Amino acid sequence: MRRIGILGMPMDLGAGRRGVDMGPSALRYARLKDGLEALGFAVTDLGDVDVPVAETLAQDGGLQSSGHTLAYLEAIREVCLTLKGRVEELPEETFPIVLGGDHSLSMGSVSGVAARGQVGVVWVDAHGDFNTPETSPSGNIHGMPLAVLAGLGHPRLVEAFKSLDPSHIVLIGVRSLDPGERRLLQELGVRVYTMHEVDRLGIARIAEEALKHLEGLPLHLSLDADVLDPSLAPGVGTPVPGGLTYREAHLLMELFAASGRVRSLDLVEVNPILDEKNRTAEMMVGLALSLLGKRIL
Numbered sequence: 001m002r003r004i005g006i007l008g009m010p011m012d013l014g015a016g017r018r019g020v021d022m023g024p025s026a027l028r029y030a031r032l033k034d035g036l037e038a039l040g041f042a043v044t045d046l047g048d049v050d051v052p053v054a055e056t057l058a059q060d061g062g063l064q065s066s067g068h069t070l071a072y073l074e075a076i077r078e079v080c081l082t083l084k085g086r087v088e089e090l091p092e093e094t095f096p097i098v099l100g101g102d103h104s105l106s107m108g109s110v111s112g113v114a115a116r117g118q119v120g121v122v123w124v125d126a127h128g129d130f131n132t133p134e135t136s137p138s139g140n141i142h143g144m145p146l147a148v149l150a151g152l153g154h155p156r157l158v159e160a161f162k163s164l165d166p167s168h169i170v171l172i173g174v175r176s177l178d179p180g181e182r183r184l185l186q187e188l189g190v191r192v193y194t195m196h197e198v199d200r201l202g203i204a205r206i207a208e209e210a211l212k213h214l215e216g217l218p219l220h221l222s223l224d225a226d227v228l229d230p231s232l233a234p235g236v237g238t239p240v241p242g243g244l245t246y247r248e249a250h251l252l253m254e255l256f257a258a259s260g261r262v263r264s265l266d267l268v269e270v271n272p273i274l275d276e277k278n279r280t281a282e283m284m285v286g287l288a289l290s291l292l293g294k295r296i297l
Helices: 020-029 032-038 073-088 103-114 145-149 155-161 179-188 195-201 203-213 246-259 279-291
Strands: 003-009 042-048 094-100 120-124 169-174 191-194 219-224 262-268
Touching: 003 020, 003 032, 003 073, 003 103, 020 032, 020 094, 020 262, 020 279, 032 042, 032 279, 073 094, 073 103, 073 155, 094 103, 103 145, 103 155, 103 219, 103 262, 120 145, 145 155, 145 169, 169 195, 169 203, 191 195, 191 203, 195 203, 203 246, 219 246, 219 279, 246 262, 246 279, 262 279
Parallel strands: 003 042, 003 094, 094 262, 120 169, 120 219, 169 191, 219 262
Antiparallel strands: none
16 A cells, blocks of 8 residues: 555544644644655645634533533534544545544544454554543543444444444553453453553564454554653653653554554644654654654665
């Protein structure tokens, strides 16, 4: 696949902190398109999905049993449906890269890719993003998209975006789980590699096991900037100490690149307001290039 379509999703409606809506601009400024073209790809920047500004919206979403409202539920649903349609309409030979934006956008990107057929999802993230309205401590939807894709969560979201068999999901780099999502992940038998496994097994073995677990499936890789150690990627809204190192992250991308099975990519949760001289966006662009074939030698 030598054609790439870049789609921006400047959304911070699902997050607890503002600013991640500027992530697509930061990633573009970090020369993503130039780097991909240097690898020999024909790259088309398809612009941004229109996302309403938070201040123009009511805090929609019904009161949940936890006492939280799902803020901007209907707005997030609508823009993710638009993203889903944009991804679906791309030619089969085009590799979509979706720039975020908070991680709730993956409801749209993954379900759009899944419309082509079954897909395995590799969720590279410090968090599980497997909460439901009943388990979430915050009510922020960016902590729920993977659960929605697996069929759990608010009915308005599940009916629109459910597209994954839980056995077709692998999480890597996790180090912060809420009690409710920990229980749900275990009940559904989702494959999870926490930082404990990264330390104990090494990232190469984890990549090998993940590829074997998802054998026979084309892959969507959803990369959250907070999987990296905050010393490398300070521009994130929910930093957690003890993340992937520079070489662990690049090796993971290189091993998935070598498999030849990755068909689409999310780059999410880059918050330029919290960053230092665009370091986080530059790190994410470097990882994207490794995933798309850039090599040391």
